[in-house]
Amino acid sequence: MTDFGAPGQTTAPHELPALRRALLEWFDASGRELPWRAGPEGGRDPYRVWVAEILLQQTQVARGLGYYERFLDAFPDVHALAAAPEAEVLKAWEGCGYYARARNLRRAAQIVAAQGFPGSSEGWLALPGVGPYTAAAISSLAHGEAKAVNDGNVRRVLSRLSAQPAPTERWVQARADALLDPARPGAWNEALMDLGATVCTPRAPRCGLCPLAAFCAARASGDPAAYPAPKVRAAVQERRAVALLIGDAQEAVLERRTGRLLGGLMGLPAEEVGAGESPRQALERLCARLHVQAGPLLGQVVHTMTHRRIVLEVVRGHALPAARLSAQPVAKAALSRLDQKALALVAQRQDSLFVL
DNA sequence: AAGACGGGGCA
DNA sequence: TGCCCAGTCTT
Numbered sequence: 001m002t003d004f005g006a007p008g009q010t011t012a013p014h015e016l017p018a019l020r021r022a023l024l025e026w027f028d029a030s031g032r033e034l035p036w037r038a039g040p041e042g043g044r045d046p047y048r049v050w051v052a053e054i055l056l057q058q059t060q061v062a063r064g065l066g067y068y069e070r071f072l073d074a075f076p077d078v079h080a081l082a083a084a085p086e087a088e089v090l091k092a093w094e095g096c097g098y099y100a101r102a103r104n105l106r107r108a109a110q111i112v113a114a115q116g117f118p119g120s121s122e123g124w125l126a127l128p129g130v131g132p133y134t135a136a137a138i139s140s141l142a143h144g145e146a147k148a149v150n151d152g153n154v155r156r157v158l159s160r161l162s163a164q165p166a167p168t169e170r171w172v173q174a175r176a177d178a179l180l181d182p183a184r185p186g187a188w189n190e191a192l193m194d195l196g197a198t199v200c201t202p203r204a205p206r207c208g209l210c211p212l213a214a215f216c217a218a219r220a221s222g223d224p225a226a227y228p229a230p231k232v233r234a235a236v237q238e239r240r241a242v243a244l245l246i247g248d249a250q251e252a253v254l255e256r257r258t259g260r261l262l263g264g265l266m267g268l269p270a271e272e273v274g275a276g277e278s279p280r281q282a283l284e285r286l287c288a289r290l291h292v293q294a295g296p297l298l299g300q301v302v303h304t305m306t307h308r309r310i311v312l313e314v315v316r317g318h319a320l321p322a323a324r325l326s327a328q329p330v331a332k333a334a335l336s337r338l339d340q341k342a343l344a345l346v347a348q349r350q351d352s353l354f355v356l
Numbered sequence: 357a358a359g360a361c362g363g364g365g366c367a
Numbered sequence: 368t369g370c371c372c373a374g375t376c377t378t
Contacts, residue, residue: 056373063364064373097362100376131375151373193373202371203367230370234359260360260377305362306371337363 011161011179011215019215020181020188026211027191032198034061035068042144042186046117047078049141050124053134054105058098061197067096081106082113090264090334103264104129121147140185148176149189153196159228160200163217166229200224238309242283243270244292244317247327249347253290253317254333266333268314268342279313291323299345303338314342 011019036052039045051071056064074092075081081089086106093102108127118124121139125132136147148154150173158175159167167175181188199210205224207213218224245268246253254266271286273279287294295316303310319325330343 053373058362058372058374060365060372095363097364098374100361101374104375129375133374137373149373152371153373156371189373197373233370262362303363307360307362 015215016179019179019212022211022215023191023195024181024184024187027187027194030198031191031194032061035065037190041184042141044142044186046138046142048072049138050134051105053137054101054129055096057101057134059096063096067093078109078112078117081109086264087266087334091332094265094334095337099262099264100260101129119143121145137189140189144186146180146182146185147189148173148180148185149193150176151193153193153200156202156228157192157196157200157212160205160218160224161212161216163221163227165227234307236304236307236309238311240273240279240282240311240313241270242273242279242286242313242315243268243342244286244290244294244315245298245342245346246290246292246317246319246325249343250330251327252330252343253319253325253327254330254335262336262338264334265336265339267335267339269317270312283313283315287317290317290325291320292317292325293320301338301341301345303341310338312338312342314345 034052036048037044038048052064052068055067055071059067071092074088075084084106086103089102089106090099093099096102108129111127112118118127120143121135124130124138125135130138133149133151136149139145140147140149150169154176155167155172158172158179159165162175164171176192179188179192195210195212199206200212203225207216207219207224210216210219213219216224218227221227244253253269255269257263257265257267269286269290271282271289273282283294286292295318298314298316301310301312301314303312335343
C-alpha cells in the first residue's frame with residue numbers, strides 16, 4: 001500500500017503519467033554520461049554496475065569516478081577480483097573510506113565466481129555488502145527488474161515533491177515504489193538520482209531547471225531547501241592515541257589493523273590512550289608490546305572523520321635486540337589518511353633538518 | 357532503533 | 368564549522 005499521508009501534498013493518480021514523462025524526458029536529454037552506464041538500458045554489465053554501486057555508497061559521484069577507473073583497471077572482471085589478495089583490493093580502495101565495502105566486495109566476488117551472478121534482487125541481497133539500495137539498483141539496471149531505489153537523492157527529491165519534512169524509510173520506499181515507471185525501471189532510478197545530484201541539490205536547489213517543478217509541493221511552499229529537515233547526528237567523539245615510527249617515510253614498521261575502524265588497512269603501530277590514562281602510559285604499553293625503545297616526539301597529527309576526531313602523537317621508535325620487526329615499503333601498503341598524515345610528519349621533519 | 361564506519365566537497 | 372554523499376552491518 002502507498003501512504004500518501006499528511007502533511008505532504010500528494011501526487012494525484014492522474015498526474016502520474018505526466019510526472020513520469022517529464023522526468024524521463026529530462027533524463028533522456030540531460031542525464032549524466034557515466035562510465036558504468038555503458039550498455040543497453042536495463043541490460044548493463046552486472047560486474048561494472050555492481051562495482052560502481054558499492055563504490056558510490058556514501059561517496060559522491062565526482063569522487064567515485066577516479067576510484068572506479070582505478071579499480072576496474074586492477075580487477076577487470078569478477079574472477080580477477082575473486083583471485084586477488086585482500087591487501088591488493090584494499091590498496092586499490094586506499095583513501096576511499098568505508099573499507100568494509102572493499103572487503104565485502106572481494107568476499108562476494110568469490111561467491112559469484114563460484115556460483116555465477118545472481119539473477120534477481122533477492123539473489124543480490126544475499127551477497128555481503130549488498131543491501132536494499134544496491135540490490136534494487138543492480139537488478140533494475142542490469143536485469144530490468146522493477147525495483148525502486150531508495151538513497152539519499154531519492155529521499156530528498158520525494159521529501160520535497162510532497163513537502164514531507166521528516167520522511168521515514170518506509171514512507172520513502174512506498175513513494176518510490178508508487179512512482180517507479182515499470183516500463184523503464186533502470187532509467188527511472190537513474191533519473192531520480194541524477195535529478196537529486198544535479199538539480200534538486202541539498203542546498204540551493206535549482207528549481208528553475210527542474211522538470212518536476214510543477215509537481216513539487218516544496219517549491220510551492222517557497223522554501224524547498226527546508227525539505228527534508230536535517231537529521232540529528234551523534235556528536236564526534238575525540239580519541240587520543242600514540243604511534244611509533246620505526247624507520248622512515250619510505251620504509252617503516254607497519255601493522256595490519258584488525259578492528260572495525262580501518263580494519264584491514266596497514267598503519268603505524270599504535271595504542272589508544274585509555275580513559276584516565278596518560279599518553280606516556282599508552283606509549284609504555286606500546287613499547288613493551290613491540291620491544292621498542294621510544295625516542296623523541298616527532299609531532300602530533302589531528303585527523304577528523306565523520307564520527308570521531310583522533311589526536312595522534314607520533315614518537316620515534318628504535319627496535320631493541322628482542323624485537324622481531326621488519327620495515328616494509330610504505331608505498332606498497334594500503335594506508336588510511338591518518339597514517340599518511342603521520343608519515344608526512346617525518347618527511348617534513350627531514351626537510352627541516354636540512355634547513356638546520 | 358541506534359551506532360559504527362572514511363573522507364572530501366561545499367556554503 | 369556543519370552537513371551531506373547512489374548505505375550496510377552490528378548491537
